[in-house]
Each structure stands twice: as structure tokens, then as C-alpha cells.
Amino acid sequence: xxxxxxxxxxxxxxxGRSMVEVNNLSLIxxxxxxxxxxxxxxxxxxxxxDFVSFIGPSGCGKTTLLRVIADLExxxxxxxxxxxxxxxxxxxxRMYGYVFQAPALFPWRTIRSNCALPMEISAQSKTHQHAQIxxxxxxxGLQDFHNKFPWQLSGGxxxxxxxxxxxxxxxxxxxxxxxxxxxxxxTRDHLNIELLKIWEATGKTLVFVTHSxxxxxxxxTHIVVMxxxxxxxxKVIESPLPRHKTxxxxxxxxxxxxASEIRQALAEDHQLD
Amino acid sequence: xxxRILTLAALVCVCLQSVLVFQLPIGFYQxxxxxxxxxxxxxxxxYLMQRLANITSSRSAGAKFSQLLVPALFGFMVLMxxxxxVRGFNVPLVLMPAPSRxxxxxxxxxxxxxxxxxxxYLKAVIAGYLMGCGLGFVTAKWVVRSPFLxxxxxxxxxxxxxxxxxxxxxxxxxxxxxxxxxxxAVVVIMTFFPMLINTLAGLKSVDPLHADLMHTYAxxxxxxxxKSQLPQAMPFIFNALKLNSTLALIGxxxxxxxxxxxxxxxxxxxxxxxxxxxxxxxxxIFVAALAGSLSYGxxxxxxxxxxxxxxxxxxxxx
Ligand SMILES: Nc1ncnc2c1ncn2[C@@H]1O[C@H](COP(=O)(O)OP(=O)(O)O)[C@@H](O)[C@H]1O
Ligand SMILES: [Mg+2]
Numbered sequence: 001x002x003x004x005x006x007x008x009x010x011x012x013x014x015x016g017r018s019m020v021e022v023n024n025l026s027l028i029x030x031x032x033x034x035x036x037x038x039x040x041x042x043x044x045x046x047x048x049x050d051f052v053s054f055i056g057p058s059g060c061g062k063t064t065l066l067r068v069i070a071d072l073e074x075x076x077x078x079x080x081x082x083x084x085x086x087x088x089x090x091x092x093x094r095m096y097g098y099v100f101q102a103p104a105l106f107p108w109r110t111i112r113s114n115c116a117l118p119m120e121i122s123a124q125s126k127t128h129q130h131a132q133i134x135x136x137x138x139x140x141g142l143q144d145f146h147n148k149f150p151w152q153l154s155g156g157x158x159x160x161x162x163x164x165x166x167x168x169x170x171x172x173x174x175x176x177x178x179x180x181x182x183x184x185x186x187t188r189d190h191l192n193i194e195l196l197k198i199w200e201a202t203g204k205t206l207v208f209v210t211h212s213x214x215x216x217x218x219x220x221t222h223i224v225v226m227x228x229x230x231x232x233x234x235k236v237i238e239s240p241l242p243r244h245k246t247x248x249x250x251x252x253x254x255x256x257x258x259a260s261e262i263r264q265a266l267a268e269d270h271q272l273d
Numbered sequence: 274x275x276x277r278i279l280t281l282a283a284l285v286c287v288c289l290q291s292v293l294v295f296q297l298p299i300g301f302y303q304x305x306x307x308x309x310x311x312x313x314x315x316x317x318x319x320y321l322m323q324r325l326a327n328i329t330s331s332r333s334a335g336a337k338f339s340q341l342l343v344p345a346l347f348g349f350m351v352l353m354x355x356x357x358x359v360r361g362f363n364v365p366l367v368l369m370p371a372p373s374r375x376x377x378x379x380x381x382x383x384x385x386x387x388x389x390x391x392x393x394y395l396k397a398v399i400a401g402y403l404m405g406c407g408l409g410f411v412t413a414k415w416v417v418r419s420p421f422l423x424x425x426x427x428x429x430x431x432x433x434x435x436x437x438x439x440x441x442x443x444x445x446x447x448x449x450x451x452x453x454x455x456x457x458a459v460v461v462i463m464t465f466f467p468m469l470i471n472t473l474a475g476l477k478s479v480d481p482l483h484a485d486l487m488h489t490y491a492x493x494x495x496x497x498x499x500k501s502q503l504p505q506a507m508p509f510i511f512n513a514l515k516l517n518s519t520l521a522l523i524g525x526x527x528x529x530x531x532x533x534x535x536x537x538x539x540x541x542x543x544x545x546x547x548x549x550x551x552x553x554x555x556x557x558i559f560v561a562a563l564a565g566s567l568s569y570g571x572x573x574x575x576x577x578x579x580x581x582x583x584x585x586x587x588x589x590x591x
Pocket of ligand 2: 062063
């Protein structure tokens, strides 16, 4: 299903199977004092069906790269294609869903109505909306809270609601910026497994930002290790682990080997600093 | 149980006050005994109300009841004190009429007061308020995307807001004639900028994350406005609506001092002051205060219903 592609970086463009193609992309924020090189000469190909994690210390441009893919930031130079088109067209075609670091729910809407918002905007039928919402609220464990307002729920529950909201759209490409960062470990494990299930069942492409090495190892087919000042990709590691994963995988040698490879890549880069 | 006894005692004290105030001869302040009794009744009532107010803060069954009772009793007592002072010291009518006198004047002149109310409130205030607030809102929606227009309009707004009504009212009379239209114009000018500035601030208070979210949904301009910006701006808009309801009434009444047909609340006040009919002046003021607080209260209720989600309101609820 997912053939190996060892040379992920610097791969020439045009492949029917690629979901995101980034070529020599740089992004400079013009701050007051000095320009910030948030992204510097990024090359990356994400294939359809991949589960790609961005990992790296804060300030290395993970969020910025995700926002460029989502057409929320414009690159200063270089090019990017999402689903074979520009990020703008991909956005207008509602090709992707985005889960922000904070829940970003609307306080005047119930959880159900918050989840319905993107489907309202893309004018989907009411019955379809309700079916989707029931399905995904069940998945994140919020079925009993669908008529509550966001401010009546804990921060973790709000974040789960925002994940359900993105899942309801069933987009080709799901962009998630540290979605589980605010959750307790038990909920996090549960949602990791649910996310893997969705991904396996649907063959969607996932791009996932995380701070946690175990989480990156558990979830990903590819791990993109990044480094700050200027924000760049240090290494892209392809996971040797099987696509079908369970929590038990975390106790295997292969898991630990991959985790230490990531740790090393992160550390090596720090010595250069 | 406790609440009931306290309530009963407070009612008895209030009744005693009323009886004393209305039965004693005018100018009774020299009659030591009755004065002392009156003072005692007032003090007892204050004490009882304090006890009742404490019940409000504890969460017993009588809390809701005493929450309504205490302000009602308090209001009534203030009126009684006023009545007592006017009667006790035999204050001349031109200085200060007693509440009972104001009430009887009010009831005897209902048709006149109703005509004034219609002219000033139902015509000038409502028309001016709707137009001023509506124009302010539409302008805010229009300039919110243009920093250039905002920079140009806001200083102009501050400048306009600092022009006294005394200055513009005669000009509006010259432009729009003596009838209610010129008063409505004054109200439009007074309410326009508070609405503009508040709506602008509200529309700009949208969480950047919510804006990004709507962008990723590829939402259209009107979807963004109705589903994100407008609900977010509602608390600001209601602030302006409440503020403007007060401003509009003041504006319309004061504007009538500068030329009007022989009807209207502002006209009534200036005319009756000239004739030393202070009870009629006070009756008109009472109507204005009643209309003002009722419209403010209605707006506050509507606000609670529309912006139930806002922290300042949802905290009060729970
Ligand atoms: N809108 C912005 N304006 C200026 N600088 C920014 C902006 N957004 C991000 N940056 C800077 O770009 C760099 C990368 O940020 P970010 O992508 O948020 O990092 P990460 O998500 O990996 O923690 C940081 O140095 C940050 O301060
Ligand atoms: Mg980030």
C-alpha cells in the first residue's frame, strides 16, 4: 500500500501520489528589529497515506510550516503544492482539516453546533452533519456532552471537541498542531490509538506536530526532525515499524531504537549551535 | 421562617412610618415625640433590611424573595423620608414637591404627559435611536476592513462626541424644523459615534485563531461576518445600545429647550419651570426616568439572552 521512498528530501517534483510537495521553501517574518528566518530552504515530499510527524524544539518552525501548507502563511520564496495545486486552491477545495494548538471553539455554540460549523459552511445536508457529529463525538468520548457549551467543559475535553470538529469533515489531508499537548497521558494514549484507527481505515494523509518523541514514534511513518535559527529540516527518518500499530509496540526494541535515533538527531543538531 | 418574621416586622415599621408621615399636621418637625417615633421606625426598618439582605447572601430559600423585597422596601422608605422632610419642614412647592403631590399631579395630567411622551419618546427618541445606532453599525461594518478610513473617522468621531448638544440643537432646529425631526437628528448625532466605535472594537475583537479557522474553512465574507464577527461583537454592541438609550433621552429632552411645538417632555419642563409649576416638572422627570430605566432594563435583559456565553454573564448565572 505504501511503497518505501528512501530519498524523501530533494526528490524531484511531479508524482501522482504526492500530497504535499515543498521545494526550496523559505519564509522570513519581518519583525521590528531583525528579520526572523522561520523556515529556511525546506524540501519535503509527503505522499498520500503517509503519517508524517514534525518534531523539534520550539521556535524551529513546525507551526509555520503547517500554516504554509494550510495557506495561512505565504512563503517568501520557493514553491509548494498541496494535492497537486496551490495551497490556496487546496483550501478553497476544502481538501484539508486543521486542528490548532488551542481548541478555538466558539463559546456561543454548543459542542454539537461547533462541530457542525465547517459542514454548515460547506453546505452539507443536516442529516449528514448529525451522523458525522455523532460518530466522531463518540470516538473522542464526548457523546454525552454534545449539548454543553465549550466553557462548561475542561480544556482537554475542548481540545477533543476541536479534533472531532476537524474529523467530521473527513478531509483528504489532516493537519494537526500539537493536538494532544494539553491532554493527560491516558486520554492521549486513547486518542493516539483512535487516530491510528481512523488513519488505517481511511488512508488519509496526516501531518502531525508533536513535542513527544514516543508519540512521534508510535504514530508516524515518517518523522521530520527540525531545528531552529534558521528553521530547517535536519533529517527525515522513515519508520521501520509496521503500519498497523498497537500500544504494546512501545515495549519493543525497534521502538526504542527509532526513539533513540530521533533523540540523537535532535541532540547532534544542538551541538552545532 | 426567620425571613417571614423579619419581613412582617419590616412591613409594620414601614406602615408606621407612612401613617406618621401622612397623619401628622404639616410642619410637624417641632413635635419631639412624633419625630422620635418616626426616627425609631426608620432605624428599625434599616436594621431589619440589613438582616434581610444578609439572607440574600446566604443561599437559603428566602434569598430570592428578599432579593426583591429589600430594594422595594428601600425605595419606599426613601420616598417616605422625602415625604416626611417636605411635610415636616413645610418645604415650599417651588423648592421641592412631596412624592404624593408629584403622583397626584401625574395622575391628574395623564393625557398631557402621554402626549409629551409620544412626541419626545415614541417619535424623536425611537426614530433617532434606531437611525443613529443603525448608521453607526453599518458604518463600522463598512470601515472595519479599511485602516485608512478608521484612522480618518475616529478622531472625527472624538471631535463630534465632544460637541455639546447645546451647540448642535439650535442648528438642527434650523435644518429640520421645530417638530420632532430636528430632535431625532440630535439623537442621531449623539448615538452614532458610540455605536460606531463600540461596534468597530467588537468586530476587531475576533480571536485571530477564529479568523484562521474560518479561513481554513474557506468561508465566504458573509459567513465570516454572521458566524464569527457579529456574535463576537455582540457584548460591545450591547454596551453601545445601553449607553445610547440614556444619551438619546437626554438629547431629545434638551434639544426641545431650543424650539419646539407646544408639546414634548423638554418643552413641558421649560414651560412649567417658567410658571413655577414644579410638581408638573417633577412629574415629567418621573416619566422620563421611568421610560429611561424601562428601556435600559429591557436592553439589559435582551443582552443577557443574546450574549449568555460571555464570561461576565455566564458567571452571574451559575
Ligand atoms: N507572525 C509571526 N511574526 C513574527 N515571527 C513569527 C511569527 N510566527 C512565528 N514567528 C517566529 O518564527 C519562528 C518559528 O515559529 P513557530 O513556527 O511557531 O515554531 P514552533 O511551532 O516550532 O514552536 C519563531 O522564532 C517565532 O518567533
Ligand atoms: Mg508551534
